[in-house]
Amino acid sequence: MVLLERLVTILGVYGTRPAGPRIGQDAVVRSVAVHDPTEESTEPGDVLLAVGERDPVRAVRLARDAGASAVVVRTGAEDPDEAAIGAARAHGVVLLWVAPEVSWSQVAGIVFGMVLEG
Secondary structure, three states, X not given: OEEHHHHHHHHHHOOOEEEOOOOOOOOXXXXXXXXXOOOOOOOOOOEEEOOOOOOHHHHHHHHHHHOOOEEEXXXXXXXXXXXXXXXXXXXXXXXXXXXXXXXXXXXXXXXXXXXXXX
8 A cells, every 4th residue: 555646756756747636645555457458347446557558548537447546658658648638637537647768567566566565
């Protein structure tokens, strides 16, 4: 278990930036879900790693459907577009935008490590 704000701070060291709604100071991450593009639905979790999803608006919807308060997105673009930010705000999901030079392996290791270690 880790505070979402703390997770965002650590991911920020690796070039991840939040977008969308403000992060609640008491928002807690207890579980992580990983998007599987071969499946129809996504398992529930507090944070969704949208691996393989290049459409950030769809990633936000997947996070909402999974009950996640945040979604980690890596599309290869430097910055999220207005549609992605708007979707994040509309659904109350924090969009965590990963820099193109940061790999999913790095991001997943950090997220799982922090959540599992608390």
